[in-house]
Amino acid sequence: MAANSYLAAAPVLRRVRGFFAPVNRAGCVPVLFDPAEMGQFELDAPPAPWVSLGWIKDFARRASSKTAAVQTGVPATVLEQVRETLDAQVSLRFLSWTKLTMALAAGSQHMNLLASAIGAGAGAVAIQSGATATLLPMLATDAAKFAAGQIVAVDVDYSGQAGFVGSPVSGAYVKSALAGTLTDVDYVRRVTFNVARIASVSTTGLTLAEALPGGAPVAGMKVSAVVGFVDREGGSFFQEWSGLFVMEGAQGERIFFYYPRLQALGSAAETRSLLDAKRGGSLERVLLTGDFRALPVTDSLDGERVVCYRSFLPAMSALV
Amino acid sequence: MQNAKDSFYVALRTRLVAINPERTVLLRAAVRPGILVEEAEAPFAQLPADVFVLRWLGLGVEQDLPAAMVSEEVEIVYSTLGTRSFGGLDRGRALSAMDEELVGMLTPFWTPKLNYSATPPVAMLTNVFWDELVFGPVTVVRDRLTRTARVVVHGYQEAGE
Numbered sequence: 057m058a059a060n061s062y063l064a065a066a067p068v069l070r071r072v073r074g075f076f077a078p079v080n081r082a083g084c085v086p087v088l089f090d091p092a093e094m095g096q097f098e099l100d101a102p103p104a105p106w107v108s109l110g111w112i113k114d115f116a117r118r119a120s121s122k123t124a125a126v127q128t129g130v131p132a133t134v135l136e137q138v139r140e141t142l143d144a145q146v147s148l149r150f151l152s153w154t155k156l157t158m159a160l161a162a163g164s165q166h167m168n169l170l171a172s173a174i175g176a177g178a179g180a181v182a183i184q185s186g187a188t189a190t191l192l193p194m195l196a197t198d199a200a201k202f203a204a205g206q207i208v209a210v211d212v213d214y215s216g217q218a219g220f221v222g223s224p225v226s227g228a229y230v231k232s233a234l235a236g237t238l239t240d241v242d243y244v245r246r247v248t249f250n251v252a253r254i255a256s257v258s259t260t261g262l263t264l265a266e267a268l269p270g271g272a273p274v275a276g277m278k279v280s281a282v283v284g285f286v287d288r289e290g291g292s293f294f295q296e297w298s299g300l301f302v303m304e305g306a307q308g309e310r311i312f313f314y315y316p317r318l319q320a321l322g323s324a325a326e327t328r329s330l331l332d333a334k335r336g337g338s339l340e341r342v343l344l345t346g347d348f349r350a351l352p353v354t355d356s357l358d359g360e361r362v363v364c365y366r367s368f369l370p371a372m373s374a375l376v
Numbered sequence: 377m378q379n380a381k382d383s384f385y386v387a388l389r390t391r392l393v394a395i396n397p398e399r400t401v402l403l404r405a406a407v408r409p410g411i412l413v414e415e416a417e418a419p420f421a422q423l424p425a426d427v428f429v430l431r432w433l434g435l436g437v438e439q440d441l442p443a444a445m446v447s448e449e450v451e452i453v454y455s456t457l458g459t460r461s462f463g464g465l466d467r468g469r470a471l472s473a474m475d476e477e478l479v480g481m482l483t484p485f486w487t488p489k490l491n492y493s494a495t496p497p498v499a500m501l502t503n504v505f506w507d508e509l510v511f512g513p514v515t516v517v518r519d520r521l522t523r524t525a526r527v528v529v530h531g532y533q534e535a536g537e
Contacts, residue, residue: 059535062501063442068530070485070508306486306505306530373501 064374067305072115073099074148075106075300076160078225078249079317086316086353087298091367095310099302105224106300107269109157113149113343115301117313117364120144144350144363145321146299146313149343155251155285159295161344162287163320165228166295167246168209171281180213180242180278189267190252192279196259204257207282208264210250210273214243223277224270225249229293245280287324294319299348307371314365317351377435377446379491380504380531384450385413385430387487387504392428395480396473401427411481425520426470428478429453433526443502443532450529452478455522464519471514471521478525482509489531504531 077087087105094103102108120143125134150157159166181201184193192210202208211223216233220226227247234243250273255265262279299318303311322345331339350363370376389409392399399410401424403417411428414420423429431451438445454474458467486505490497512524 059501062532062534065441065443065445065532068505307503371502 061373061375064307064309064371067303067307067309067311069303069305071111071113072148073302073304074109074112074115074150075102075302076109076156076318077105077107077298077300079296079298081220081226081229081296088316089298089300089312089314089365091310091312091314091369095312095367095369099304107156109150109154109160110152112301113151115148116146118145118147119364142352142361142363144315146301146315146318146346146348146350148301148346149327150346151343153342153344155249157344157346158285158287159249160297160320161346162324163294163322163347164287164289164291164324165247165293166285166287167227168207168248168251168280168282169284169286170209170242170246171206171283180245180280182278183210183273184261187273189271190264191261192264192273193261194279199257199259199261202254202257202262202279202281204254206254207251208254208262209245209248209280209282210252210268210270210277211244211248212276213241213278214239215241217244222248223250223274226295231292242280245278250277251282289323296351305371307374309371309374310367310369312365312367312369314367315348315350315363316353316365317363318348319351321347321349377448377531377533378493379489379500379537380446380529381413381432381448381450382492383487383489383504383531384506384529385411386490386492388428388430388481391481392477395477399426399477423453423455426456426474427454428474428481441532443534445530445532447528447530450527452525452527453522454478455520457519457521467519467521471523475511475523479509482506482527489534500534502532502534504529506530 079086097103122140123137124140126136126138127133128135150161181194181198184195186193218230218233220229221244222228227249234240250268250270252268253265254262256263297318299315301313325345327343327345328340329343331337331341352361352363355362389411392411393409400407401410401412403412410426413430415432431453433449433451436447456467456470456474458464458470486503489500489502489504491500506527506529510526515522
């Protein structure tokens with residue numbers, strides 16, 4: 057009779073995949089990940105609102121939680137242990153440069169470089185009705201200002217808002233309404249994560265090559281052209297993300313590391329790796345480095361404070 | 377290891393049909409996908425062109441595991457003279473096409489292990505998996521370009537193997 061189960065060895069894997077989702081900053085609500093229901097998701101098509109950041113390198117996690125011994129008696133012997141501090145950190149290197157990976161690795165506010173010819177100041181273009189996540193209807197004269205291949209930022213005008221701003225990700229926190237020389241009608245579009253590349257331009261509007269992270273634009277949002285991205289050392293704003301890291305073993309098993317709340321720990325930094333280390337040469341690949349501190353959440357199951365969940369979905373037929 | 381070797385070969389053959397169904401070889405009076413296992417065919421005076429030939433090499437066994445892991449290196453040899461219609465001047469392009477096909481055939485890096493000694497083949501419990509390809513340099517003999525790539529294929533020994 058053929059065996060129908062086997063004793064599995066430790067998982068063998070090639071690489072780690074990273075997914076991030078924005079924490080609702082105003083409500084302080086992280087994005088949940090339930091491996092029991094979502095554990096078999098297609099890695100190339102993660103469930104919303106998780107965004108794939110592709111394969112990552114040098115994923116390392118460090119738990120810095122400290123325990124202490126409660127001692128009693130003479131001579132003292134350990135009676136029990138208590139957890140003194142709860143702390144964990146994650147570090148990794150991204151294998152791509154995108155708006156999101158750059159922002160995650162920046163550690164502070166991340167902004168869009170608006171094209172001065174289109175979208176700065178009064179140049180922002182209004183969106184007509186019928187917009188979707190990939191289609192931005194606009195007047196023919198407005199559409200003519202854009203070209204296929206350009207990047208656009210889509211968000212509302214700044215009109216004195218305070219608190220977290222930007223859709224769907226809080227791109228900045230305005231402590232008190234900007235006024236005087238600090239007033240910038242494009243401020244929200246400068247910090248928004250609602251950006252996408254234009255696939256084609258017609259007389260009726262723009263078709264985007266990728267869906268806007270924020271979905272269909274809401275009334276009042278305008279479009280500005282973006283030429284690139286910028287971050288800065290300093291500032292008081294910390295971005296916060298939910299992080300999910302997936303290790304997929306050769307037998308189909310999966311290991312998940314779910315961090316409900318991650319904030320950048322260090323400043324923006326890059327590392328370089330030789331393109332062909334074996335044969336030398338001078339070409340180097342520049343990788344964004346991300347270091348994050350895990351912040352605690354309260355587990356609704358039992359009220360315990362935790363910073364990370366590790367889940368394991370065994371391979372089919374493997375004895376557990 | 378034979379089940380792993382068979383599974384690896386059949387996986388590559390199936391993927392090749394999907395990637396380039398026109399790459400075929402006439403062998404023993406039958407038209408087959410353009411990939412073969414050298415040790416399972418009559419000896420060749422010269423390897424056929426425009427065909428992937430699998431040649432199994434070294435073997436290693438790691439026994440300190442719940443299930444012994446067997447690893448075997450396979451050399452994949454392929455050569456081309458280009459096409460007649462271009463007088464062989466497209467042999468570089470033809471070799472590049474085979475390079476790309478090989479990369480595609482090896483992705484994803486695992487396949488279910490089946491026992492092909494039974495009819496129909498019987499699915500086993502584990503996957504066969506392999507490492508990244510290591511390409512060797514092109515060798516040129518007159519107008520024939522030949523490349524060898526190597527990959528290590530791993531599999532767990534199951535009960536009854």
